[in-house]
Amino acid sequence: MSRKPLALYQALLATQPGDDEAARVRGVRRILQAERSAWPDAVRAVLDGAGVGDGYLLRGLLSIATFAPDVRDALERGLPFVVARRVNRIADPAVRAEVLAPLVALPERPGAALLPRGLSRRIEADALAAITIERSAGMRAHVTAGADGWLVADDPAASPRRLPGHVWLFSPNRGAPRGEEPLAPRVVEALLARLLPRGGALVDVTAGTGTIASVARRFGVRSWSGDIAPLAPFVCRADARTLMASPPRGVSAGCADLLVVHPPTFAVWRLTRSSGRDDQLDLYRDDVGAMIAGSLGVVRPGRHVVVISRPVRRAGEVWLATSHLAEGLEEAGVRVVGYVVAVADGGAEDWHLLIGQLPRSV
Ligand SMILES: C[S@@+](CC[C@H](N)C(=O)[O-])C[C@H]1O[C@@H](n2cnc3c(N)ncnc32)[C@H](O)[C@@H]1O
DSSP, rough: OHHHHHHHHHHHTTTSOSSOOHHHHHHHHHHHSSSSSGHHHHHHHHHHHHHHSSSHHHHHGGGGGOHHHHHHHHTTOOOOHHHHHHHTTOOOHHHHHHHHHHTTSSSOTTTTTOOOTTTHHHHHHHHHHHHHOOOOOOTTTTTOOOOOSSOOSSSSSSOOOOSSSSSSEEOOOTTTOOOOOOOHHHHHHHHHHHOOOOOOOOTTTTOTTTHHHHHHHHTTTTEEEESSSSTTTEEEEOOOGTTTTTTOOOOTTTEEEEEEEOOOOOHHHTTTSOOOOTTTTHHHHHHHHHHHHHGGEEEEEEEEEEEEEEEEEETTTOOHHHHHHHHHHHHHOOOEEEEEEEEEEESSSSSEEEEEEOSSSO
């Protein structure tokens, strides 16, 4: 008997009568909960040959019943079972398809061939990031902005706490999955403390699930959030590259004391572009540069813009995009006045924050 999880699952179900998968799973579960000596011969034959224990793997194995068809297909293509379980927790089928795309794109391989090095880790990391984003979007489903798209600040508001120096050390939220993209709330708080005057206003043009606005409102900061693919109800659909060319309701020249541009990390950006170009980092700089140039008009003279990135380390390679993004800021006429690296305890996360300041008069 094959030890591949899907084949084992199907063989176990085949020991049960009928066509109803859920009923057959219930039948197998009942059998496995009984003493081994009471198992029917057919079930024993499947498991004896499989060389697996009847503990976690078997109870986990039956969760294949809940797997979406694309996740079953991924299992068949050799995705490890634990990674497939994570991918199955992504609710949005389109996002799941994007996470699984590198596996689906592989040429046909003989059954037992191993996946290319680093692929299942990459899929697992993307799945965790997607789950984090979906979870935060769910938590924020009840937060709504005013008719002009601005989220009002909490009253009374706490004062944001600073972090000293240029290397900020912070504790990641306990229990937070190690997704790649959302900015840690403690880092947002320290940014607000350093760059926003009391009662100031913030515009986040790549808000995603709206992490930055959600933190900002606790500290008395009004905010407007936009994203090309919004993930929370208070985030307006807007393209940062054309924000000031056709400003949405609520957005006007000089409406913000701080502009946040937190583009997709280089790795995520590259997933959505054709690969194989050796000038990819330059193209990334141009893309992010267009977001900066297109939205910079919201910033009052003398105030700040922050561009946030992370180095990408994957499959034995590292991409450092920060200096390319600094060039993007300078090309937009902004002086780079600060560079902060925010590092999580244990070194699991590092965020690179480039701070630009607009001239005091234009
Ligand atoms: C790294 S995520 C932002 C995460 C967010 N700051 C947080 O902490 O939750 C990058 C976001 O940029 C958005 N994005 C990409 N291109 C964009 C564009 N041209 N205009 C606006 N948003 C864009 C993506 O949809 C994605 O939500």
